[in-house]
Amino acid sequence: xxxxxxxxxxxxxxxxxxxxxxxxxxxxxxxxxxxxxxxxxxxxxxxxxxxxxxxxxxxxxxxxxxxxxxxxxxxxxxxxxxxxxxxxxxxxxxxxxxxxxxxxxxxxxxxxxxxxxxxxxxxxxxxxxxxxxxxxxxxxxxxxxxxxxxxxxxxxxxxxxxxxxxxxxxxxxxxxxxxxxxxxxxxxxxxxxxxxxxxxxxxxxxxxxxxxxxxxxxxxxxxxxxxxxxxxxxxxxxxxxxxxxxxxxxxxxxxxxxxxxxxxxxxxxxxxxxxxxxxxxxxxxxxxxxxxxxxxxxxxxxxxxxxxxxxxxxxxxxxxxxxxxxxxxxxxxxxxxxxxxxxxxxxxxxxxxxxxxxxxxxxxxxxxxxxxxxxxxxxxxxxxxxxxxxxxxxxxxxxxxxxxxxxxxxxxxxxxxxxxxxxxxxxxxxxxxxxxxxxxxxxxxxxxxxxxxxxxxxxxxxxxxxxxxxxxxxxxxxxxxxxxxxxxxxxxxxxxxxxxxxxxxxxxxxxxxxxxxxxxxxxxxxxxxxxxxxxxxxxxxxxxx
Amino acid sequence: xxxxxxxxxxxxxxxxxxxxxxxxxxxxxxxxxxxxxxxxxxxxxxxxxxxxxxxxxxxxxxxxxxxxxxxxxxxxxxxxxxxxxxxxxxxxxxxxxxxxxxxxxxxxxxxxxxxxxxxxxxxxxxxxxxxxxxxxxxxxxxxxxxxxxxxxxxxxxxxxxxxxxxxxxxxxxxxxxxxxxxxxxxxxxxxxxxxxxxxxxxxxxxxxxxxxxxxxxxxxxxxxxxxxxxxxxxxxxxxxxxxxxxxxxxxxxxxxxxxxxxxxxxxxxxxxxxxxxxxxxxxxxxxxxxxxxxxxxxxxxxxxxxxxxxxxxxxxxxxxxxxxxxxxxxxxxxxxxxxxxxxxx
Numbered sequence: 001x002x003x004x005x006x007x008x009x010x011x012x013x014x015x016x017x018x019x020x021x022x023x024x025x026x027x028x029x030x031x032x033x034x035x036x037x038x039x040x041x042x043x044x045x046x047x048x049x050x051x052x053x054x055x056x057x058x059x060x061x062x063x064x065x066x067x068x069x070x071x072x073x074x075x076x077x078x079x080x081x082x083x084x085x086x087x088x089x090x091x092x093x094x095x096x097x098x099x100x101x102x103x104x105x106x107x108x109x110x111x112x113x114x115x116x117x118x119x120x121x122x123x124x125x126x127x128x129x130x131x132x133x134x135x136x137x138x139x140x141x142x143x144x145x146x147x148x149x150x151x152x153x154x155x156x157x158x159x160x161x162x163x164x165x166x167x168x169x170x171x172x173x174x175x176x177x178x179x180x181x182x183x184x185x186x187x188x189x190x191x192x193x194x195x196x197x198x199x200x201x202x203x204x205x206x207x208x209x210x211x212x213x214x215x216x217x218x219x220x221x222x223x224x225x226x227x228x229x230x231x232x233x234x235x236x237x238x239x240x241x242x243x244x245x246x247x248x249x250x251x252x253x254x255x256x257x258x259x260x261x262x263x264x265x266x267x268x269x270x271x272x273x274x275x276x277x278x279x280x281x282x283x284x285x286x287x288x289x290x291x292x293x294x295x296x297x298x299x300x301x302x303x304x305x306x307x308x309x310x311x312x313x314x315x316x317x318x319x320x321x322x323x324x325x326x327x328x329x330x331x332x333x334x335x336x337x338x339x340x341x342x343x344x345x346x347x348x349x350x351x352x353x354x355x356x357x358x359x360x361x362x363x364x365x366x367x368x369x370x371x372x373x374x375x376x377x378x379x380x381x382x383x384x385x386x387x388x389x390x391x392x393x394x395x396x397x398x399x400x401x402x403x404x405x406x407x408x409x410x411x412x413x414x415x416x417x418x419x420x421x422x423x424x425x426x427x428x429x430x431x432x433x434x435x436x437x438x439x440x441x442x443x444x445x446x447x448x449x450x451x452x453x454x455x456x457x458x459x460x461x462x463x464x465x466x467x468x469x470x471x472x473x474x475x476x477x478x479x480x481x482x483x484x485x486x487x488x489x490x491x492x493x494x495x496x497x498x499x500x501x502x503x504x505x506x507x508x509x510x511x512x513x514x515x516x517x518x519x520x521x522x523x524x525x526x527x528x529x530x531x532x533x534x535x536x537x538x539x540x541x542x543x544x545x
Numbered sequence: 546x547x548x549x550x551x552x553x554x555x556x557x558x559x560x561x562x563x564x565x566x567x568x569x570x571x572x573x574x575x576x577x578x579x580x581x582x583x584x585x586x587x588x589x590x591x592x593x594x595x596x597x598x599x600x601x602x603x604x605x606x607x608x609x610x611x612x613x614x615x616x617x618x619x620x621x622x623x624x625x626x627x628x629x630x631x632x633x634x635x636x637x638x639x640x641x642x643x644x645x646x647x648x649x650x651x652x653x654x655x656x657x658x659x660x661x662x663x664x665x666x667x668x669x670x671x672x673x674x675x676x677x678x679x680x681x682x683x684x685x686x687x688x689x690x691x692x693x694x695x696x697x698x699x700x701x702x703x704x705x706x707x708x709x710x711x712x713x714x715x716x717x718x719x720x721x722x723x724x725x726x727x728x729x730x731x732x733x734x735x736x737x738x739x740x741x742x743x744x745x746x747x748x749x750x751x752x753x754x755x756x757x758x759x760x761x762x763x764x765x766x767x768x769x770x771x772x773x774x775x776x777x778x779x780x781x782x783x784x785x786x787x788x789x790x791x792x793x794x795x796x797x798x799x800x801x802x803x804x805x806x807x808x809x810x811x812x813x814x815x816x817x818x819x820x821x822x823x824x825x826x827x828x829x830x831x832x833x834x835x836x837x838x839x840x841x842x843x844x845x846x847x848x849x850x851x852x853x854x855x856x857x858x859x860x861x862x863x864x865x866x867x868x869x870x871x872x873x874x875x876x877x878x879x880x881x882x883x884x885x886x887x888x889x890x
Contacts, residue, residue, distance in 0.1 A: 017770075017794060038732065038800035039770040045706035068706065190769030192861035192887070194868070201868040203859035203886040209869060214882050227877040233852075237882030243856040252856045252883070254846045256839075258871055259860030260887050281842045288814055289827075298839050299827065301816035302863075304809070305766040306776055306783065310864025312764045314771020316794065322864055325761035325776035326783060326810075330817020331832065335860075335867040339874050341832070345840035348878040350870065358866035380792075381771070435730060436801060438767055447808020449748055450801065452682050453731055 002524040003157075003166025004188065005211075008179065009404025012196065014397045015149065015185030016316045016383070020047045022183030025145035027138075029058040029169070030080070030155020030530075034065055035435040037153075037189050037315075041065065044151075054145070056138050058083065059155065060430065061460075061502060062495045071138050074497060077430050078159055078417035078531040079128040084168035085414065086124030087139045088116040088175055096143035098177030105402065106174050108409035115411035127414060143176055147184035154191060154432070158529040160418050162521040167410040174407045180398035190315035192439065193305075197313035200369070200384070201362065205237030210366040226365050229348075239525040240266070241518070244275040254281040258335060259302065263291035264440035267527040268483050268518040269511050285338060288442050291508055301332035304443075308334045310355045311377070313384070316395075319372050320381035417531040418519035421499065425481060425533035427465075428500045431512045432530075441506040457507040458491040461536070465499065466492045469538050476539040479503065481532055484514035487539065501536055505529075551617045564617055565593055565606035575619050576628060576660075578653060579694035580607040581738050582790060583797060584703055587695050591631050592657070595619045603627065625661075632658055633667045635692045638717060639741065641666060646690070648742030650755040654692060655741075670717055678722055680709050680729035683747050683805050684736060688720040691743035697721060697735035704734055704798060731801040737788065738797075746785060748805065753779030760787065766862070767802045770794060774803055783807050843879065852880035859886040 005011040017040045020026050026044060033041040047053035048068045057069040060077045075083045091097055092113060102109050121132030142148050150173055156165045169186055170179075178184035190196050202209040212219040215234050224232050238246055240262070246252040255276075266272045276282060276295045284296040293299050305312075307329070310322045328334065336355060343350040352358050356374040363370050371386035371393075382393035397403065421428050436454035437444040444450045459479065461471070471477060473492045478485055479501065488503060488510050496502045505512040517532040546557045551568050558567045563586065568575050579590035586608035594603035598616040603624060606617075618624070635654065643649040679686040695712060698721060702708045709729035713722040721743075723729065736744045760775040773793030777785040786804050790797035819835030820827040830838075846854055857879070859871040868886070875884040 034730075037768050037770050038730065039772055039795045039798055042704060042706075042795075042798055046704070049703070049706050192769060193764070193766050193771065194863065194865065195769060195861040195886075197865040198859055198861045198863070198868045198886045201865050202872040203868045203884055204872075205882050205885050208872070208876075214876075223876075227873060229877045231880070232876055233880065233882050235882065237853075237884060238856060240858060240885040240887065243858075243883060243885065246856070251854065253850050253854040254843060255856050255858065256843070256875075257858045258867075259862040260858045262858070262887075265887060281846060283839050287809075287816060288812075289816060289820075296820075297822050297842070298835050299816065299820040300835060300839075301819060305763065305862075305864075306807075306810050308864065310866045312771060313865060314764070314794065315769030316771070318771060318794070319865070320764045320771055320773070320793075321762075323761050323763045325759075325763065325778050326781050329811070329815050331819070332815065332817055333832070335863050336870050338836075339867065339870040342836050342839060343870075343874055343878050345836050346844060346878050350874070350878075355864065355866040358869060362865070362869050438802060438806070443766070443809040444802060444806055446812040446814060447806065449683055449805040449808060453801065 003163040004170055004186065007167055007170035007174070007408050007410065008398055008402045010397055011188070012317050012397070013185070013187040013189070013315055014179060015182070015187060016395045017043050017187070019183050019185065019396070020044055020053065020149055021051055023047065023053055023145070023147055023149045024183070025054045025056060025142055025148040026151065027056045027058065027142055027148065028065060028151045030157075031151055031153035031189055032059070032061070032063045032065070032155070032432060033151070033153070033189065034063065036191060036433055038435065040189060044068070054141060056141060058138070060497055060500060071134065071141060073130045073134055073138055075128040075130050077428055077500065078161075078420075079414065080156060080159070080165040081161060081168050081412055082119065082124050082127040082414040083130055083135065084165070084172055085116045085119035085412070086121060086128070086130075086135050087142065087172055088112070089119040090121065090136050090139035091143040091175060092116065094140065094143060096140070097175045101177030102175070106407040106409060108411070111411040112171060112409040115413065142172070146176075147181050148176060148178050149184055150178075150186040151189060152187070153189040155530060157188075157524065157526050159531060160519050160521050160528045161415050162526045163523040164412045164415070168412055171409050174409060179407065180396070180400070180402070182396060185396070194312040196315055196317060197311070200313055205239055208365070209362060210368045223365060226361070241520050241525050241527065244272055247275040247278050250278075253279065255279055256283045256285075257292060258285040261286070261290040261292045261440040261442060263295070264505070264508055264511055264513060267513055267516040267529060269513045270484055271518055285335060287332070288446070290440070290442055300338050301330070302335045302338065303328045303332045307332070308355075310336070311359065314381070317383040318381040319369070319377055319384060321374065321377055418528055419517050419532045421533045425535045426499070427534045427536050429479065429481065429515055429532050429534040430496075430500060430502050430530045431505045431516060432502065433506065434504045437504065437506040439506065441508065445506065457488055457504060457510050459488040460493045460496050460502040461490050462496050462498045462500065463492050463494065466490070469536060471538050478537045478539060479515060479534050480537070481515040481517070481534045483517070486510040486512070486514055501534065547611045547613050549611050549613070549615045549617060552619055558611055562611050563607060564595055564604070564609050564611055567611050568606060568617070568619060573619055575606050576657060577607060578657065578692070578740055579696060581696050581700075584696065584699045584738070587699055589693065589695050592628055594624055594627060596621060596624060629661050629663065632661055632663055636663070636666050637668045637670050638689060639692055640689050646742035647745045647750055652742060653740035680723035680726045681731040683731050683801070684733065685745050685747045686721060687743050687745070690741050691721060692741055693719055694740060696738040696740065697744060700734045700738045705730065705732060710735065731805065732799065733801070733804040734798055737799070746805070748808070752784035753777065758784055762792070765799070765803045767806065772799055772803050774799060776807070783810055847879060853883060855879050855881055856883035859884060861886055
């Protein structure tokens with residue numbers, strides 16, 4: 001998000017998903033959409049199968065979407081800046097860049113041009129393993145198409161160079177004049193139902209709602225006035241990764257965790273466990289007694305989406321209604337009720353008759369949500385920015401001009417991942433999700449339906465590596481990194497490349513995040529879940545015992 | 546534009562439009578069964594037959610494009626009789642087990658049988674039962690109820706691009722079967738388009754009749770697509786998830802999690818009371834006790850170590866309104882900007 005915000009002035013999806021039906025070419029990278037965004041995948045498939053749109057997939061894994069692609073590039077994990085610079089290099093050399101658009105709407109092109117000069121296809125091939133002819137083919141296909149759209153997800157961002165990767169994709173989109181038009185754009189797909197909303201509503205250490213900086217005096221005064229307080233802080237707070245590190249240093253003594261399970265979702269779980277234990281006081285608010293809640297001093301029972309009213313904002317920035325269908329279970333209460341009650345007991349009066357009253361307050365302090373009322377979104381959601389009640393919302397961003405004025409090219413050089421395979425840890429581990437499960441499995445592993453389909457963790461290993469390790473599908477292996485080890489059942493599959501093992505992270509009995517590295521992108525503070533070095537060894541008795 | 550006459554009404558439509566669409570545009574209803582807005586015309590059921598002046602045999606309106614000057618009749622004794630025969634023939638195979646069918650009450654076939662006043666099973670035929678293998682354990686396939694309209698296989702191929710199921714066999718023993726089992730994503734697109742009770746959800750039957758359940762439109766809780774779905778509620782319990790063809794980004798589609806991943810909501814493992822840990826063990830507590838303790842502890846830590854010694858994690862699971870209140874609580878009540886959530890994870 002930080003990457004797009006730098007380039008364009010806004011970090012969200014630029015276009016609605018249905019726009020891919022109007023694209024000539026779609027480039028999907030670092031996003032296994034058929035499993036993680038199945039409905040968005042419908043649109044991509046429809047574009048390919050019914051509209052004849054050409055699809056370029058760039059992914060180290062042979063994901064299902066590859067079956068629909070005209071071109072599939074398989075870079076080594078963690079080499080994204082290199083192959084994107086390679087595309088930029090070829091497009092500029094072939095004079096396919098949108099010179100007029102670049103001149104009128106962007107800045108920084110000369111620096112970019114100088115930077116990508118050395119990323120010729122042969123050089124890029126050495127770094128990424130992509131054959132130079134394939135790279136050229138992809139560059140010509142994207143470069144000649146108008147409009148072309150780009151989609152990416154955590155496969156791009158969960159690297160120490162995540163922000164660089166995103167800025168590079170922004171370079172590519174701007175180079176061909178593909179931002180600010182129907183059927184074009186660059187679309188980061190949000191992995192969780194309301195990640196977009198949580199960001200929009202200020203659950204971030206550096207901004208209030210609508211990305212208004214905490215360090216801005218005028219903004220600060222506006223919030224002080226609305227909230228009736230006189231001294232909001234103007235220094236940026238800690239990010240989630242920094243919070244946990246601060247607990248070890250004794251700087252953070254108490255945490256209030258609502259609806260999160262960092263003990264399975266965060267990198268290097270052993271480290272997080274130690275951090276949580278060193279807290280003086282931990283409150284966890286959730287619908288289940290999660291791995292994190294086990295360490296809490298007080299657990300507050302919240303409710304699921306089916307038991308509350310409110311709104312979620314989807315990946316397309318569309319604010320949509322959530323409606324209560326059933327009464328809360330037992331004495332569990334809506335999270336907004338819990339926060340208000342706690343607030344009263346802390347001496348601050350927070351009282352709302354209903355979630356729609358909270359939205360009324362949100363509107364008054366958040367320009368991009370100012371026109372969004374429950375009445376207006378009763379039937380259909382509205383995509384922000386929606387500055388007034390007579391405004392229809394904004395499906396496509398940056399139409400006439402970029403949110404920041406001119407689009408900013410960034411000259412970026414390739415950097416290696418934090419930890420690459422070596423003699424001792426020869427495999428590269430990459431983590432992710434599977435279709436049937438979701439995040440830490442808190443929801444999807446509770447019922448019988450989804451577990452019937454995908455009952456246990458299966459780590460994907462390439463057939464050639466399987467021969468080397470002497471294993472067959474269903475055998476158990478130990479996967480060890482410098483931080484810990486887990487036992488996992490394997491499935492032999494063409495999906496990962498040689499030397500790469502894929503482990504889903506939903507399973508508490510074999511938590512993949514015991515292995516992952518706590519190395520973060522310096523700007524976005526996103527951990528490098530997609531690359532670390534591991535050793536894989538066959539279990540002697542071939543079973544998990 | 547192409548000009549034609551339908552039931553005496555003059556209509557002008559774009560070239561390539563089908564007679565069915567032209568008729569709908571003119572506000573004339575032609576009965577259909579296999580036709581589905583989201584799919585290319587299948588032309589398997591023959592309910593939409595119409596007469597075109599000058600042609601000896603009726604044509605299916607769903608897949609016949611308009612031509613200049615044609616004169617179309619959508620309703621006549623002959624057409625009515627042919628449509629009735631079509632329905633009677635479907636009942637050779639389709640049992641009238643509507644009282645025990647989950648689809649009863651919102652079944653296209655049931656509605657047509659009723660509309661055409663067909664009195665029951667008229668024709669009989671001998672046939673043998675065949676084993677049919679559906680590719681997912683989450684969906685039950687009832688071969689007898691299946692009228693071979695092929696909406697399911699078409700949706701699997703056209704909407705999902707998968708082709709996991711297709712027609713198998715011939716005559717009365719034809720059924721839908723898994724032809725590409727590994728491709729099935731258990732998304733239930735096939736259930737969504739099935740016009741009868743031939744495909745039903747396998748998570749439990751007899752949970753609530755369509756007219757007895759309350760359907761609450763809401764937004765899915767899983768990924769960022771933001772699909773619009775209906776929670777089906779009967780007696781304060783969730784009995785299923787459905788959706789509508791004309792709403793939201795999903796337009797009638799859902800994935801396996803959205804359609805079948807609702808059991809967690811009523812899991813026995815749900816937390817139903819506040820818990821306070823004493824001597825390493827959790828004890829149930831009242832809201833007053835639990836909230837009182839949290840407030841006291843947070844106030845104490847703020848007093849002795851400052852507001853920045855407290856940090857909060859909000860949630861992408863929670864609503865916008867709750868995220869707003871959480872950051873307001875941390876900023877205005879605690880007095881720190883130590884607020885984040887798992888966007889990065």
